[in-house]
Amino acid sequence: MNKTTMLRAAGIGLAAMVAASGSALAQNTVKVAVPAFLSGPAAGPFGVPARNGAEMVIDAINNGKLPAPYDSKGFAGATIEVDFIDESGGNTKQVAEYRNLVQKRGMNVIIGYISSGSCAALAPVVDELKTLTVFAVCGTPRVFEEAKRQYVFRTMSHATADNVAAAHYVKDMFPDVKSYTGVNQNYAWGQDSWRDFDLSMQQLMPSTKASDKLQFPKIFAGQYGSEISALSLDKSDLIHSSFWDGDLEGFIFQATARGLFKQKKVVFTVGGTAAYRLGKKMPDGLILGARGPYGILVRDRKTALNEWFINTYKDRYGTYPSGPAYQYGQAVLATKIAYDKAAKAAGGFPSQDQVMAALKGLEFESFSTTVKMALGDGHQAVTENVYGITNWNADDAEPGVRDVKFYPAECIMPPAGATSEDWIKGGMKGAKC
Numbered sequence: 001m002n003k004t005t006m007l008r009a010a011g012i013g014l015a016a017m018v019a020a021s022g023s024a025l026a027q028n029t030v031k032v033a034v035p036a037f038l039s040g041p042a043a044g045p046f047g048v049p050a051r052n053g054a055e056m057v058i059d060a061i062n063n064g065k066l067p068a069p070y071d072s073k074g075f076a077g078a079t080i081e082v083d084f085i086d087e088s089g090g091n092t093k094q095v096a097e098y099r100n101l102v103q104k105r106g107m108n109v110i111i112g113y114i115s116s117g118s119c120a121a122l123a124p125v126v127d128e129l130k131t132l133t134v135f136a137v138c139g140t141p142r143v144f145e146e147a148k149r150q151y152v153f154r155t156m157s158h159a160t161a162d163n164v165a166a167a168h169y170v171k172d173m174f175p176d177v178k179s180y181t182g183v184n185q186n187y188a189w190g191q192d193s194w195r196d197f198d199l200s201m202q203q204l205m206p207s208t209k210a211s212d213k214l215q216f217p218k219i220f221a222g223q224y225g226s227e228i229s230a231l232s233l234d235k236s237d238l239i240h241s242s243f244w245d246g247d248l249e250g251f252i253f254q255a256t257a258r259g260l261f262k263q264k265k266v267v268f269t270v271g272g273t274a275a276y277r278l279g280k281k282m283p284d285g286l287i288l289g290a291r292g293p294y295g296i297l298v299r300d301r302k303t304a305l306n307e308w309f310i311n312t313y314k315d316r317y318g319t320y321p322s323g324p325a326y327q328y329g330q331a332v333l334a335t336k337i338a339y340d341k342a343a344k345a346a347g348g349f350p351s352q353d354q355v356m357a358a359l360k361g362l363e364f365e366s367f368s369t370t371v372k373m374a375l376g377d378g379h380q381a382v383t384e385n386v387y388g389i390t391n392w393n394a395d396d397a398e399p400g401v402r403d404v405k406f407y408p409a410e411c412i413m414p415p416a417g418a419t420s421e422d423w424i425k426g427g428m429k430g431a432k433c
Contacts, residue, residue, distance in 0.1 A: 030075045030081065031105075034111050042115075042246065046273060061336055098122055111335055114138060117187060126149070126152045127152065129368045157333040161413050171205050177205070187219055201422065268289065291327070293369040305367045369383045374413075382409035
């Protein structure tokens with residue numbers, strides 16, 4: 001063999017070794033980006049707890065410390081290499097950042113997103129770039145109802161569940177309510193939330209009338225003096241609000257000072273995020289949801305997974321976990337289960353297509369509830385939902401809830417193939433309550 005042939009052979013051998021090394025590396029690590037609000041008004045109540053929940057669960061997975069049956073290490077044995085990304089800055093920025101994560105940074109999976117606006121803007125881009133993306137929170141039903149998605153999954157119920165359950169709770173607990181109004185942020189999330197609550201009230205309490213003086217302030221407005229004045233003057237008995245982030249807490253403080261909660265019953269569909277942050281400053285008597293069975297509303301649920309989640313989070317971060325921590329932790333857990341299931345079926349480390357096939361239609365026990373990927377052709381989860389009434393616990397000097405009621409997924413979410421709006425307008429046919 002002459003020198004040129006020997007060098008060529010050596011080069012081919014080296015290339016093969018590098019390729020094999022790269023393949024092994026790809027199977028030993030999974031690069032995951034986790035976007036959440038890490039700055040701005042949504043960071044404290046939503047983004048930071050979400051990040052913490054994801055970080056805690058990822059660390060436990062990497063170390064094989066989750067409770068059984070999820071105590072194997074990694075995603076199909078591969079270590080999760082995580083990068084937390086700031087969701088702040090608007091939809092255009094998030095689309096550009098997503099492209100960067102996939103095309104330049106080579107992320108294998110994206111897990112996260114809080115804002116409905118982010119998810120609505122990103123959903124078509126995800127399918128364009130063909131990268132597994134698990135939406136952890138964002139609530140708009142439009143993600144899967146307006147188009148079929150191949151690479152997008154969402155591991156919690158959407159806003160329809162929140163608002164149908166809220167209407168059921170009002171009917172069950174306050175049957176004498178004669179009229180209602182709303183204050184919701186003026187974008188997809190607030191508009192969808194009000195639509196579903198209003199339509200549900202028309203079906204469940206048809207003699208109860210909606211006000212024609214609704215309030216739709218701009219998201220992140222911060223000041224709500226004029227809205228609170230209008231709500232105080234409105235003759236409605238009850239106020240519906242899907243406020244979240246700093247808007248929720250700002251509204252509660254300002255409305256408390258003006259005595260609004262002494263005049264009206266108020267249902268906050270995302271109010272659970274404020275309970276631990278406001279503590280004793282959280283008014284008693286508010287109707288509280290947490291976008292599902294999460295946070296303060298499941299403190300008393302005694303399962304090994306839930307007790308592990310609460311105790312580990314409290315030890316690590318010095319506070320009880322709120323809804324966003326559960327929701328992000330749940331999205332990470334679903335991804336692990338899909339990787340492990342796909343690897344078992346494949347007899348080795350799975351491809352992205354095999355992981356997505358395992359996640360499609362998956363049913364699993366999460367930290368506080370059962371999750372079924374039942375809608376959106378197996379890409380959209382359904383869970384039960386829960387409401388209660390705020391009640392300061394003086395003995396333990398901490399916030400609590402009373403009169404807690406759970407509503408099954410089959411009662412509050414549309415069946416497969418139906419849009420939320422049409423299902424509610426049609427009398428919620430097939431609902432099992």
